[in-house]
Amino acid sequence: MKLEILFIVLPLALVAIIFQFVPLLTRRGIFFSATVDPEFPQSADGRRLLRSYRLQAALWTVLTFALAALSATTRPAFGASLPVLLLVAGIGFSYWLKFREVHERYGLRRPEVREASLSPAEETASIRPWLVIPPFVAIAAAAFYLNAHWSQIPHQFPVHWGVNGQPNRWASRDFAGVYGPLLTATIMDLLCLGFAWALLRMSRKSMMRYVTVRMLEVLLYPLTLTFVVVSLLPLMRIPLWLAAVVLFAFIAGIFFWSYRKITAPSGLDEVPEPQNDSYWKAGVFYYNPHDPAIFVSKRVGIGYTVNFANKMSWVVLVGILLIALLPALLMRK
Amino acid sequence: MSSGLTLRIDLDSGVPAYRQIVDGLRILLVSGKLAPGSELPSVRRIAVDLGVHFNTVAEAYRTLAGEGWLELLHGRGATVIERDAPAANPEKVTEFRHRLRALVAEMQSQGASAAKLSVELRNAANELDV
Numbered sequence: 001m002k003l004e005i006l007f008i009v010l011p012l013a014l015v016a017i018i019f020q021f022v023p024l025l026t027r028r029g030i031f032f033s034a035t036v037d038p039e040f041p042q043s044a045d046g047r048r049l050l051r052s053y054r055l056q057a058a059l060w061t062v063l064t065f066a067l068a069a070l071s072a073t074t075r076p077a078f079g080a081s082l083p084v085l086l087l088v089a090g091i092g093f094s095y096w097l098k099f100r101e102v103h104e105r106y107g108l109r110r111p112e113v114r115e116a117s118l119s120p121a122e123e124t125a126s127i128r129p130w131l132v133i134p135p136f137v138a139i140a141a142a143a144f145y146l147n148a149h150w151s152q153i154p155h156q157f158p159v160h161w162g163v164n165g166q167p168n169r170w171a172s173r174d175f176a177g178v179y180g181p182l183l184t185a186t187i188m189d190l191l192c193l194g195f196a197w198a199l200l201r202m203s204r205k206s207m208m209r210y211v212t213v214r215m216l217e218v219l220l221y222p223l224t225l226t227f228v229v230v231s232l233l234p235l236m237r238i239p240l241w242l243a244a245v246v247l248f249a250f251i252a253g254i255f256f257w258s259y260r261k262i263t264a265p266s267g268l269d270e271v272p273e274p275q276n277d278s279y280w281k282a283g284v285f286y287y288n289p290h291d292p293a294i295f296v297s298k299r300v301g302i303g304y305t306v307n308f309a310n311k312m313s314w315v316v317l318v319g320i321l322l323i324a325l326l327p328a329l330l331m332r333k
Numbered sequence: 334m335s336s337g338l339t340l341r342i343d344l345d346s347g348v349p350a351y352r353q354i355v356d357g358l359r360i361l362l363v364s365g366k367l368a369p370g371s372e373l374p375s376v377r378r379i380a381v382d383l384g385v386h387f388n389t390v391a392e393a394y395r396t397l398a399g400e401g402w403l404e405l406l407h408g409r410g411a412t413v414i415e416r417d418a419p420a421a422n423p424e425k426v427t428e429f430r431h432r433l434r435a436l437v438a439e440m441q442s443q444g445a446s447a448a449k450l451s452v453e454l455r456n457a458a459n460e461l462d463v
Binding site: 111112113114115116117118119201202203204205275288290291292293 | 337338339340341342343344345361367371373374377378379380381382383384385386387
């Protein structure tokens with residue numbers, strides 16, 4: 001029971017801490033997703049708004065922790081998902097209020113001057129094969145190994161463990177049970193590559209695009225490592241804690257590198273895409289029917305969001321969802 | 334050939350995006366900065382970068398192709414081609430004169446002297462004359 005509470009408290013605490021720092025993870029000249037003077041966040045009004053947001057976020061956190069404690073005793077099946085959802089919605093609401101205030105009282109309107117490179121070479125900024133092929137080689141090697149040692153695989157083996165460390169889901173020695181994790185890894189890796197490919201063609205050139213594409217390339221490694229380790233568990237005794245440490249170190253490394261790159265003078269200081277604030281609904285949803293770009297760099301955090309006014313964006317979102325669900329659909333018996 | 338060149342438009346300007354694209358590209362073509370053989374990016378690439386509709390860029394490319402500057406490449410971009418300068422059409426010269434007079438009047442009303450405007454016009458013509 002104590003471990004279960006930990007599994008509810010940890011995600012909540014993590015989300016609460018992240019939200020305390022979210023307003024700071026943005027480019028110069030953007031504050032609570034609104035366009036402002038680059039010096040505004042350091043002004044008295046800027047600091048007051050940040051303090052007020054953080055206080056509201058802390059209150060939402062306390063409220064959600066109370067709800068989580070209540071649900072842990074009455075509805076433990078909900079786990080951390082419902083409290084986390086409530087926390088995100090509550091702090092999201094506070095963020096929206098701040099966006100509105102900053103936009104209406106302190107917002108600037110930058111001229112929408114756009115520039116296009118006339119060099120065709122710009123289009124070929126590509127995914128690096130030498131970096132993305134090794135994970136697929138690792139998946140193929142694991143598949144060959146499993147095939148070669150098929151008879152040594154137990155008829156039933158654990159594939160999922162509960163918080164108490166005891167297995168709570170088992171798989172059989174058949175195609176889905178043995179190769180399922182590798183198939184999932186392949187689909188997830190292809191999804192990352194597909195997203196990187198689409199970004200290079202359907203977004204504007206920027207430091208954010210460079211960082212996101214590189215992040216997606218490198219993300220193949222922890223993804224592949226996870227599923228290859230899981231696929232080999234019936235044959236090998238791999239200490240899961242070691243795999244978890246390697247995985248965590250890898251992901252932390254990727255984010256540290258991305259953060260450094262984005263906050264470098266050519267990153268966050270890069271002039272943001274000159275979009276009118278009115279295209280950003282609640283400061284986080286981009287809706288611009290005149291913009292053919294499907295992906296636009298987010299105003300807060302690292303990465304991209306879609307242009308919700310573009311029909312193709314919805315096709316892309318549904319496509320990503322279907323592909324992400326594909327392994328589960330294929331493996332259904 | 335076209336490396337380092339950029340096309341810039343102002344979406345807040347009263348001038349339609351299509352006109353800004355045609356004018357911007359024509360300046361590069363007339364000045365020789367976009368020389369025959371240069372390849373231009375695809376319509377999709379330019380449209381995404383400028384944040385304008387694909388048809389706006391496609392129409393601009395078609396206009397310049399109609400003037401004999403570009404050869405359109407299906408599904409790709411366009412290539413700058415050799416072009417023989419046509420003899421100046423009297424109607425076009427008359428239209429130019431009207432537009433120029435309107436521009437000169439606008440600038441003089443803002444305080445620019447005739448001598449200053451004359452220098453500006455000579456410089457612009459010399460810069461584009463290759």
